[in-house]
Amino acid sequence: MDNDSSIAQIAAILREEAARLGPGARLPSSREIMRRHNVSPVTVSRAIGQLAAEGRVVTKPGSGAFVARHQRPVTGREAADLSWQTVALGDRVVDEGPVAALLAGAPDGAVPLTGGYLHPGLRPDRHLAAAAARAVRRPGAWDKPPLTGLSELRRWFAGQTGGDVTAADVLIVSGGQAALTHAFRALAAPGTPVLVETPTYPGALAAAKAAGLRATAVPMDVDGVRPELLAEAFAVTGARVFLCQPTLHNPTGATLPLDRRRQVLQVARAAGAFVIEDDYAHYLTEQPPPTLASMDEHGTVVHVRSLTKILSPSVRVAAVIARGPAAHRLRAGQLVESFFVARPLQETALELVGSAAWRRHLAAVHAEIRLRRDALAAALATHLPAGAELHLLPAGGMHLWLRLPADLDEGALVEAARRNGVLVSPGRMYYPSEPPGPRLRLTHIAAAHLAELTEGVRRLGRAFAEIG
Structure with a gap:
């Protein structure tokens, strides 16, 4: 049942587990917590949210919840009890997790094969600044x-x-x-x-x-x-x-x-x-x-x-x-x-769209997309196992869709990739219902250059080997 008492019970259990595991450790998955304690996803989500509000855990979309490395300092007074809000808000949930995962920045040293925006080196920032300067001088x-x-x-x-x-x-x-x-x-x-x-x-x-x-x-x-x-x-x-x-x-x-x-x-x-x-x-x-x-x-x-x-x-x-x-x-x-x-x-x-810079920018991005798409496809063919196959080679865009061997654990691969310093998007988040099998979406446009793309695929290959 999704009520205050069950949320409080699960939160208390997770507090003890977090203290036992120590800073940086990963808490059990939401699915595992649901199985162990026979509670609903909403109860688990709110219990973890309560611990996150207390500063005890940090949630990472697509990866799970981790014990915070730096706990909030004790102020000498008891933290406000905000649990009443769970009743007032009801059961409607706005799930920001998938969007937050797509918008999250890459940690230092990690290769981003995720995301949906141009790498800063490909953006027309100088032309945007010039266009903005002209724009604010327009009457009105x-x-x-x-x-x-x-x-x-x-x-x-x-x-x-x-x-x-x-x-x-x-x-x-x-x-x-x-x-x-x-x-x-x-x-x-x-x-x-x-x-x-x-x-x-x-x-x-x-x-x-x-x-x-x-x-x-x-x-x-x-x-x-x-x-x-x-x-x-x-x-x-x-x-x-x-x-x-x-x-x-x-x-x-x-x-x-x-x-x-x-x-x-x-x-x-x-x-x-x-x-x-x-x-x-x-x-x-x-x-x-x-x-x-x-x-x-x-x-x-x-x-x-x-x-x-x-x-x-x-x-x-x-x-x-x-x-x-x-x-x-x-x-x-x-x-x-x-x-x-x-x-x-x-x-x-x-x-901007009325200037010559717009047409030049389009031509430059189109050329870069061709180079990056082909480089990513070539690196995948070289460094990934035979069971991983491209869905198709698109005529543009930012992404390649990768089918994985049917018996591969998609979540384990995404986590292994993260440990090896490369970020990839799990296929599961793209399905409104049960996915037909493990998949990955790989983005070529967020990396700094072609060499970084190739390095990212090498790291992904190591992640395959780890869980294989």
Whole structure:
């Protein structure tokens, strides 16, 4: 039962175990604690959270909970008892773990084969600084912007999306993650299902869960989501929203062919459903295919496009493109939740994408992606055992998706990799339900250079040998 007494009991047991194990030691996994004491995941999570609040343990997403090396000093007074909040907050949980893991920085000396942003050496920081300097000198740069975004910026996003999309269809929001959150809340009622590709982006799964939606998996192959199974999923679940990444899908790298794009639109149209098109990788390939939004004639597609991946984590500027009542609800949702995106940031983005530096930056990143993708694939072929296979070699993007031998312990491999100084993303976090087997997502764009990529794969190879 998830109540104060059971949480307190588990917390007390873990305090004793932490004292016995000593600083830096890893506590038993949540699954092991649940098995030993016959308690729920919520009870375990809250007990560990209580110890973390006391400064006794440190949680590391994807790795577990560890006894803190430096305990909080005793102040002479008893710590405040905040356990009452567990009753007031109820059982709803916002699971930030997968997103926190993706955003976490690499420790000194570790090679990051994780993450979703350009290495600082690849970012156009100098050009961004120049664009920002020009932007803040614009008349009215610090005024309240139009609530849907600067008209020039909306017009630019519309032109980039293609088809008959106009500036009136575009809403500027604070980054792609915010765009997904707005879309989920606007298009689906809490408690209803939402269809997602499997595997899929963990941040989308977290946003859907936070919106009270039930993510239901739709299988993929090397060409992306399978339209016949999408139709079946709509029929079985009654869902009215499907989230997809048709270009350079995260994590598999699959890109939907043109005929499948048409089929997906037809299936969604027949189901009376929306398609959220997360076009996060549009600028991470030299020749992106036509967007679903450019092919949409019925207001089926809600298109999401961000500048964050191609520029910088702090350029939180994205567009949500929609028509009809859905567009009105999206705009109303943003207005109620956050008013608008800061005008200086919008002005900076507009300055940069309108300059020659934008085109040069795109060309440089595309060339670097080709080099890094091929170097990572070659290193994997050289240093990993034969049972580890690439899903496919994508035509761009930041990631490679690796299938592991069926009998391999994915969690043990991720932990062994960490001990050997390389960070990788466990495949389990990309699945809304049980994964079909062990997987890893490997990122090539966060490392400093090609030599570091190769070194990271060597360390991963040592981790394989340790647990093999």
